[in-house]
Amino acid sequence: MSKKSCLILIAALAASPASAHVTLETKQAAVGSYYKAVFAVPHGCAGSPTVKIRVQIPEGVIAVKPMPKAGWSVDVVEGKYANEYDYHGNKLSSGVKEVAWSGGKLPDHNYDEFVISSFLTDSLKPNTTLYFPVVQECETGVSRWIEIPAEGAGHSHEGKSPAPGLKLLPKP
């Protein structure tokens, strides 16, 4: 095997989702662009089926539109942003802060995806990681994918229920 293909393999392995966590399918995106956030839910809470998924929208992410899902009802919680954002000539100071799918039932042995369309504003800092904390509620128990590593803590210090992260790239 050539050195190059070996590196590609390692990169591919490193990029593959940590199997047991709720993660984002697309792990990097440029600021100032649309982003389709696909949350992969690989299992329930310690064997119990998932009945609700709540996603917190981080500051700087606007124009949030959840994709409806058969068998689930989708709700959004709106609120004020910390800053004002320019979106196609409009000043936006409030919008969706939280998206929740509920009413469905995703058994532990099944896999599903929950999708949000959004816009990553210029105010987000490239070359940082943006986190979308997720609370997974099940028939019994709750899993909170909300751990955000302290700045500079590095990858070695990953918690046991990390929030799904998105690597921000500079504006193309």
Added chain:
Amino acid sequence: MRLLAALATLLLVVGFATGAFAHAALVAVEPASGSMLASAPKAVELRFNEAVTPGAILLIDGAGRARDDARVSASGETISVALPADLPQGTAVVSYRVISQDGHPVAGSVIFSIGMPTGTQPPATTDGGLNALIWLVRVGLYIGLFVGVGGVFFARWIAWSMTGTAVARVALVVGLPSAVVALGVLGLDLLGLPPAALATVTPWKVASATSAGPAVLIAVTAMLVAMLALRGAWYARALAAIAFVGVGLSLAMTGHAATAPPEMVTRPAIFLHGLGVAFWIGALAPLAALVSKPAAALPVVYRFSRIAVPVVAMLALTGLALAVVQLEKPTALVETRYGLILSIKLALVAALLALAALNRVRLTPALARDEAVAPALKRSILLECLIGLAILAVVAGWRFTPPPRTIVPETPLAIHIHTDKAMFQVLVSPGKAGVDDFVLQLMTGEATPLAAKEVTLTLSLPERGIEPMERDASRGPDGYWHVRKVELPFAGRWHVRIDALVTDFEKITLEDELEVMP
């Protein structure tokens, strides 16, 4: 018989006169030692297991200054220290020294932080020089009572001769000033004063007001009466008997053991134990002098031996009863300093008994047949004298060790974890390997209480391969989060992680190391 009845009545009076429960121990403090407070408390309340008298109470504020504007008030078992209103931020220390019913000082510190912790340290409470003096005069007092008064009693009642009473006379001369100084240094110890303060009235007054006051008074009287009994008057035997009883009474008045519940048992036990010791130890020096003249010595030795056997049995019985009360469990013999002193004493007593048995079974009968044995018997008795002195020196050390029955869990182990977001105070009691209770006090970075929805405590000990164990904390009525009965199987540097769920999506996680003692 009438004398016995009078004695019993006297003992009952002594037993009932003080409704005390002996060596005091701190049972509760508000605010808890080691706590983090958002604002200064109005007062610090110390609650003990028995009524106490405040000795010296000292407040050091967060800026490290000793304050003299804290007002101390006592009612029964509670001592309240009203704090000044202008207490600065930082770690404050209230060090206390109170007098418990057994006449001993009980000292300690309460440490709490207002807003943020600073490095304020409690003042050093032990003064080695003073403790050495306390020990020395106590040994002197014991010598006066046991060797002195006991010796005079032996001469008047067993030997019917004044041979060997020179030692008793010296012992009394040592014992009298020791008793007086013992009272003075107790006062110094109670108030935390320097030796120069002996020239003032205060330490004497404070010490006299404790149970040690009457005890010293009786001891001094007993020794003076014994001195009178050394003179050959017709009433000398009566005086010797009165002095002898005084030894037991003095010991039964004060100290850890005499004031231990149930006093109906412990006070008479101490009384009898004291009489037994005085009888035995007091006899040794005159006996050693007597055996040089075997013809005169033999009847005395026989008389002494006949009484000595039941006396030793009584010593063992009363000693056992007191040990059971004080130690509560046999493991305390090796696990506590009090128990260690008792262990050493028992070893010495065993040696003493072995020598006594040798004297009685081998040397005394041999002396009856052959006077040449006299030097051997004398050497053996002198060795007994030395061991007796060693026992007195060892038991004087009990003054510095609280009996295991009074030992209460120490101030909990505390760690403080501080980041920009939050500061957590973690109290672990008892802070040792075994089963511990955790109290988590959560505050924001600005020292305001942090409202959390859920709190979990995660502990691991990587060096021993103990993987993280997670426990949910429950919110107590005090507003703090509690995790009770956490198994910490090993001592070592435990890794502590606290997750506080602030909102559904936000969790504050702080981590630190916790040094757990064995």
